[in-house]
Amino acid sequence: MSRPIGVNSEDTKQFIVDIATKCFEQKGYSATSMADIKNETNMSKGTIYYHFKNKEELYLYCIQQVSNEFLHNWTMMSKAEHSAEKKLYIWANLNNLVVQKPIMNTLHEYFVATNKNNYDAVIKLYEPEFQIVKDILVEGIENGEFKKDLQVDDIAVLLFNFMTSLDHLDLFDYSTPQKQKYIFRLAIDLILPGLKK
Numbered sequence: 001m002s003r004p005i006g007v008n009s010e011d012t013k014q015f016i017v018d019i020a021t022k023c024f025e026q027k028g029y030s031a032t033s034m035a036d037i038k039n040e041t042n043m044s045k046g047t048i049y050y051h052f053k054n055k056e057e058l059y060l061y062c063i064q065q066v067s068n069e070f071l072h073n074w075t076m077m078s079k080a081e082h083s084a085e086k087k088l089y090i091w092a093n094l095n096n097l098v099v100q101k102p103i104m105n106t107l108h109e110y111f112v113a114t115n116k117n118n119y120d121a122v123i124k125l126y127e128p129e130f131q132i133v134k135d136i137l138v139e140g141i142e143n144g145e146f147k148k149d150l151q152v153d154d155i156a157v158l159l160f161n162f163m164t165s166l167d168h169l170d171l172f173d174y175s176t177p178q179k180q181k182y183i184f185r186l187a188i189d190l191i192l193p194g195l196k197k
Contacts, residue, residue: 009051012047016048016051016058019041020058020059020062023037023040024059024106025102025103025106028106028109029106029110029113030109034048034049034054034058037055037058059110063107064125066098067125067128067129070094070098071128073094074091074132077094078091083145084136084137084145085145088191088192091132092184092185093181095166095184096181096183096184104167126160129160130156133156134153137150137155137156137195144197155195159191162191166180169183
């Protein structure tokens, strides 16, 4: 793939990110090198390192793109909805779409490969999504949909971890988007009775 001609610095950065994302998806975090990305983009090392100081920073930026897309879609899809219950279904469906992004399957490998406690960078990526869950729960309590005595922080942790752990559904023959969407919806169906009055 050749470098785009006549583009500005942001376009160049996005081009690097698009190519790097494909490299990480195909080879994984460990096996992908900056040299691979240089070769695939046909850009100089200097151009790539101008935008990203190392592979880890580039990788985390690629992950951030998925998070940004999630947050944008959440804002668009939830703003007209006033039911906390329906917002949980929207949130679950968006998580389903995130799980279908191949780069998200490389996160576990990233943690193993870096062999350090660099969870802070990834936790920061997830903070806005985690806050969405807390906000839905608080809204449900305030509008009378959910129990008043819910432990919001604890339940948000459970919900967030439960939903984001549904990333290997294809191993259990839930390989089509329709089947995966069904499982994410079913997860909320099972959770809701514990939240309601």
